[in-house]
Amino acid sequence: MNRRVALIGGMEMMFLWLLMTLGVAIPLASNKTTEDYGIPPEQVANYVHAIIEADRTIYTSHVVNRLQDQGIVKADEHWEQHNALLLPAQFLQLAGRLVAEKNNGIRYRLISLWPIYRRNSPATELERKGLEAVADNPERPFTSMVTSGEKQFFQAIYADKAVTKACIDCHNNHPLSPKRDFTLNSTMGGIVITIPLAS
Ligand code: HEC
Numbered sequence: 001m002n003r004r005v006a007l008i009g010g011m012e013m014m015f016l017w018l019l020m021t022l023g024v025a026i027p028l029a030s031n032k033t034t035e036d037y038g039i040p041p042e043q044v045a046n047y048v049h050a051i052i053e054a055d056r057t058i059y060t061s062h063v064v065n066r067l068q069d070q071g072i073v074k075a076d077e078h079w080e081q082h083n084a085l086l087l088p089a090q091f092l093q094l095a096g097r098l099v100a101e102k103n104n105g106i107r108y109r110l111i112s113l114w115p116i117y118r119r120n121s122p123a124t125e126l127e128r129k130g131l132e133a134v135a136d137n138p139e140r141p142f143t144s145m146v147t148s149g150e151k152q153f154f155q156a157i158y159a160d161k162a163v164t165k166a167c168i169d170c171h172n173n174h175p176l177s178p179k180r181d182f183t184l185n186s187t188m189g190g191i192v193i194t195i196p197l198a199s
Contacts, residue, residue, distance in 0.1 A: 105196030112189025130157035
């Protein structure tokens with residue numbers, strides 16, 4: 001009997017040790033509330049960027065490319081008139097506008113120093129600087145604090161790179177494109193994400 005108790009004790013110890021080496025958290029009572037865990041704005045922008053990018057990639061590969069390859073329907077800039085699918089860039093811009101309509105302060109846009117449409121140009125000197133910075137150093141987002149009226153915002157600009165030949169073929173040949181020598185993997189523009197900061 002005693003030997004059995006000792007055996008169970010030993011097994012429990014081993015189980016605890018296993019949990020600890022696997023890094024499994026053992027829940028302990030905590031007085032912290034969710035408000036004690038502020039998330040740095042850089043991190044929030046990274047989260048938002050990851051979602052925008054994932055949605056655009058899935059839309060491009062699983063909707064646009066798939067339906068085009070099967071000859072069902074094409075993507076076309078003038079999708080409304082031509083009964084076509086919207087381009088991934090338009091998908092991103094339209095979703096960004098819908099988010100802005102929520103009026104909760106978060107915004108995002110796809111912009112460029114060489115935009116097909118002038119409305120996709122940098123809106124401020126800081127955005128221009130950010131686009132130049134990510135063109136030079138695409139791996140690092142350009143971040144800054146901006147003030148609008150009484151409110152403070154955090155802004156991050158992420159490089160938008162020519163990941164496929166389709167990107168450069170379309171932009172280099174578009175009648176309104178001011179730049180016709182984009183190369184594969186070059187930075188074509190940037191995704192600007194603006195997040196309101198609690199005052
Ligand atoms: C079939 C043509 C086409 C393809 C392919 C395409 N784009 Fe575009 N792109 C456009 C058009 C048209 C716009 C403008 C959309 C608008 O604002 O209405 C645009 C907008 C942009 C903008 C915003 C600045 C601007 O030029 O107005 C960036 C940055 C951009 N695209 C990058 C890319 C990248 C990166 C890829 C590849 C992953 C890509 N594009 C693929 C046609 C294309």
